[in-house]
Amino acid sequence: MIRFGPSGIPLSCKGRTLRDGIEDVHNLGLTAMEVQLVRVNLNERFAADEDIGHTIREVPGELVVKIGRSTDDDQTTFFSDFTTTIERGDDLYHLASGVASDYLELVELGKIARELDIELTLHAPYYMDFADVDGLAQKSIDSAVWGGLLADSLQARLVVTHLGRYGDLDRTLALERVKGNLEIVRDRFKAAKLSPWIGAEASGLQEVVGGLDELLWLAKHVRGVVPVLNFAHLHAREGGLLRRPEDFQAVFDKVSKVTDGHYHAHFSGVEHEGGNEIRYTPIKKGDLRFEPLAECLLMGPVDLTLISSSPLLEHDAMYMRVILDRVVAKKIGKPEVPEPVLPPAPLMKPPAKPAPKKPPAVKPTKKPTAWPAAKKQKIKKAPKKRPARKRTKPKSRPKAKKKPARRRR
Numbered sequence: 001m002i003r004f005g006p007s008g009i010p011l012s013c014k015g016r017t018l019r020d021g022i023e024d025v026h027n028l029g030l031t032a033m034e035v036q037l038v039r040v041n042l043n044e045r046f047a048a049d050e051d052i053g054h055t056i057r058e059v060p061g062e063l064v065v066k067i068g069r070s071t072d073d074d075q076t077t078f079f080s081d082f083t084t085t086i087e088r089g090d091d092l093y094h095l096a097s098g099v100a101s102d103y104l105e106l107v108e109l110g111k112i113a114r115e116l117d118i119e120l121t122l123h124a125p126y127y128m129d130f131a132d133v134d135g136l137a138q139k140s141i142d143s144a145v146w147g148g149l150l151a152d153s154l155q156a157r158l159v160v161t162h163l164g165r166y167g168d169l170d171r172t173l174a175l176e177r178v179k180g181n182l183e184i185v186r187d188r189f190k191a192a193k194l195s196p197w198i199g200a201e202a203s204g205l206q207e208v209v210g211g212l213d214e215l216l217w218l219a220k221h222v223r224g225v226v227p228v229l230n231f232a233h234l235h236a237r238e239g240g241l242l243r244r245p246e247d248f249q250a251v252f253d254k255v256s257k258v259t260d261g262h263y264h265a266h267f268s269g270v271e272h273e274g275g276n277e278i279r280y281t282p283i284k285k286g287d288l289r290f291e292p293l294a295e296c297l298l299m300g301p302v303d304l305t306l307i308s309s310s311p312l313l314e315h316d317a318m319y320m321r322v323i324l325d326r327v328v329a330k331k332i333g334k335p336e337v338p339e340p341v342l343p344p345a346p347l348m349k350p351p352a353k354p355a356p357k358k359p360p361a362v363k364p365t366k367k368p369t370a371w372p373a374a375k376k377q378k379i380k381k382a383p384k385k386r387p388a389r390k391r392t393k394p395k396s397r398p399k400a401k402k403k404p405a406r407r408r409r
């Protein structure tokens with residue numbers, strides 16, 4: 001199955017809460033969303049009477065991510081899990097994240113997402129220092145674990161994290177340190193019985209850990225870590241590597257050795273120079289095109305979640321879906337799907353213009369076609385419960401492909 005979704009709340013979404021975002025993603029016909037945990041400021045308070053005997057998951061109105069408890073020898077022990085019960089005298093550290101008010105809400109949002117067949121993942125704070133070149137490894141570990149607490153409550157598949165800079169370290173040593181610290185994160189996930197995978201994201205800069213081979217090495221050596229294929233970053237870091245379907249296939253082939261069969265990826269246009277990403281661009285701009293990836297996806301069944309990290313977020317997620325449908329239609333000899341009509345794509349904040357809440361009740365004629373998604377481009381409220389869409393592959397897939405059509409410029 002191939003899922004598409006935005007990284008964060010859709011730009012065109014009227015509300016700015018996670019709940020609004022999930023509903024909006026569903027209404028746009030998308031089936032994935034990466035929740036952005038950007039802020040991790042902690043506030044501290046003493047445990048109150050009503051907290052005693054409860055776990056952090058049961059504290060209403062707050063996301064407590066850490067319990068601090070003084071021991072007899074004047075040390076403090078910290079707990080970040082859902083099993084330790086709060087005692088008198090404990091310090092409670094709660095997160096001002098803006099993601100949700102408490103764990104109960106996260107659990108409920110996770111349920112809603114599953115009912116709407118939306119796969120959630122969570123992106124940990126961007127700044128990470130797992131090689132400890134800025135002395136912030138401990139903070140990075142904590143942030144990843146807190147992300148794990150939130151992701152587990154959402155039943156998100158994985159926590160995506162950046163790895164941090166090499167600094168002045170020898171690259172091998174930096175990678176060893178990253179490995180060691182990811183092992184700590186993994187062990188803390190395990191101890192707290194947190195289910196999400198740890199997704200190590202490909203970097204788009206030479207100075208940041210996260211080349212494809214490094215991700216593979218980490219995934220191979222740290223159980224519980226999987227690579228997050230940020231194609232824009234890979235493309236930039238390798239100086240424009242991803243041009244043909246075979247180039248994408250080579251990436252999948254490499255990664256297949258370290259995953260359980262599912263791939264989590266980000267896609268966007270990208271401006272790059274000298275092996276470094278300059279900035280994300282809309283997919284239609286820049287030299288990283290989506291068509292070759294779409295063609296690659298036809299070569300074999302791929303279980304893939306594609307998160308749009310483009311400045312156009314959901315618009316480009318929908319664009320990718322349409323392009324994939326068009327490539328499929330072309331392959332199986334169907335008449336070409338017309339150019340998609342997408343809603344206007346704001347670059348900045350969405351205008352406060354309300355999107356039509358309820359589309360006209362047009363009953364689609366239920367004619368089973370092989371590629372139902374190809375035509376569904378109008379924003380439309382889908383039925384509450386939708387069976388998971390399966391991409392049925394054409395019976396015989398043409399193996400050899402013509403050269404991909406040149407890009408129109």
Ligand SMILES: [Zn+2]
Nearest residue numbers: 123160162201
């Ligand atoms: Zn990222």
